[in-house]
Amino acid sequence: AQSVTQLDSHVSVSEGTPVLLRCNYSSSYSPSLFWYVQHPNKGLQLLLKYTSAATLVKGINGFEAEFKKSETSFHLTKPSAHMSDAAEYFCVVSELGGYNKLIFGAGTRLAVHP
Amino acid sequence: DTEVTQTPKHLVMGMTNKKSLKCEQHMGHRAMYWYKQKAKKPPELMFVYSYEKLSINESVPSRFSPECPNSSLLNLHLHALQPEDSALYLCASSQGEGYEQYFGPGTRLTVT
Numbered sequence A: 001a002q003s004v005t006q007l008d009s010h011v012s013v014s015e016g017t018p019v020l021l022r023c024n025y026s027s028s029y030s031p032s033l034f035w036y037v038q039h040p041n042k043g044l045q046l047l048l049k050y051t052s053a054a055t056l057v058k059g060i061n062g063f064e065a066e067f068k069k070s071e072t073s074f075h076l077t078k079p080s081a082h083m084s085d086a087a088e089y090f091c092v093v094s095e096l097g098g099y100n101k102l103i104f105g106a107g108t109r110l111a112v113h114p
Numbered sequence B: 001d002t003e004v005t006q007t008p009k010h011l012v013m014g015m016t017n018k019k020s021l022k023c024e025q026h027m028g029h030r031a032m033y034w035y036k037q038k039a040k041k042p043p044e045l046m047f048v049y050s051y052e053k054l055s056i057n058e059s060v061p062s063r064f065s066p067e068c069p070n071s072s073l074l075n076l077h078l079h080a081l082q083p084e085d086s087a088l089y090l091c092a093s094s095q096g097e098g099y100e101q102y103f104g105p106g107t108r109l110t111v112t
Helices: none
Strands: A003-006 A010-014 A019-021 A023-026 A033-038 A044-050 A056-058 A064-068 A073-078 A087-094 A102-104 A108-113 B004-007 B010-013 B018-025 B031-037 B044-050 B053-057 B064-070 B073-079 B087-094 B101-103 B107-111
Touching: A003 A087, A003 A102, A010 A019, A019 A108, A023 A033, A023 A087, A033 A064, A033 A073, A044 A056, A044 A064, A044 A073, A044 B101, A073 A087, B004 B087, B010 B018, B018 B031, B018 B087, B031 B073, B044 B064, B044 B073, B053 B064
Parallel strands: A010 A108, B010 B107
Antiparallel strands: A003 A023, A019 A073, A023 A073, A033 A044, A033 A087, A056 A064, A064 A073, A087 A102, A087 A108, B004 B018, B018 B073, B031 B044, B031 B087, B044 B053, B064 B073, B087 B101, B087 B107
């Protein structure tokens, strides 16, 4: 069965410094992986997706993620944090078997300090 | 247009009330989803509709009743809810297996 582990529940960075949000997945096949962001009291917005094309995936707002099969990881990075990046981030895998059920990680709360 | 809309944005209801949540998408997606999200938790899947038919019910109590009137609309009828049902209710749609889901802004429900 598929699963997702987000290794940090909270990450705090200073504005202008790099962001690293870590995600490991477990899957017996080549998965579809996503990162979503959720600002307070808002819905989820898709940041980027991996669907077995290029292993380095570029998303919106300067975020990117690298799929590493050997490490079963899909870490999210951004070179320079902005105050508006403060939010909850979810790493998600799409479950095989129809109906596109999503399996969510527990989430990482990103705080950005001036 | 990748927008999913949800109404109302906020809803306060008593335990004896009947209310409905509405979701709409015009992306031609044939799969639509209802999620429940409690504070500081990831969304939990409630229902999946595929081609306007209920495909998955994640053992949701019968006080929640979904309906898919057509391929663009999804409703969630609420009756005799409990205070612990207070949460953010999210709707999403998707092209299908392996594709991303697009989420609406959610309805913040408070049961008094």
